[in-house]
Amino acid sequence: MLTKTKLRDVLTQIDKMFPNAHCELNHSTPLELVIAVVLSAQCTDVLVNKVTPGLFSKYPKLEDYLEAPLENIEEAIRKIGLFRNKAKFIKQLTEMIAHDFGGNVPSTMEDLIKLPGVGRKTANVVLSVCFGVPAIAVDTHVERVSKRLQICPKNASVLEVEKTLMKKVPKQDWSKTHHLLIFFGRYHCKAQNPNCTECPFADFCKEGNQRLKAVKA
């Protein structure tokens, strides 16, 4: 497995490749980000960003979701996969924010994960991006890259990936690391077609070596 020192070098290199790594889900309030992350489950950020301008302008305030019939929210997000479930989550989580959290998106992991449709990943994104709390959200890119780069074992659970990254990366760098690994996974070490031929980590990446050998064979 990658040592802390080696991981620091890897992250420095990724930072050079993607100096502008950031949250790509468009939002202007914590509520909008919670909703955008809920919508992004099994769906690309690009598609979410196509749908949210209409949704957010139709429902600019928390109260607007409370008053809206479920079918109208479904209609506003119907281009997104699993839109019926996601509309239900939006309705339920806005009701909980209004009734249990005084109308404000909570700012702790403990409370965020009480919201319907919100798990650790969403909570970590919101904590880090909206509230400046150091956090590493493990999505599909972070998980894949962490395993390919041997930051953690291939059979590690999502929670184990998160814990390993938190152990190996200094706390002040957690949030940035999350964005760096997402950008590296989204734009370079893609799931189906990673760019191993132009990868600075091909010398030690087992997966990359296997793929490069297969290309030469």
Ligand code: SF4
């Ligand atoms: S060598 Fe290939 S699989 Fe390995 S990290 Fe680079 S792009 Fe990803």
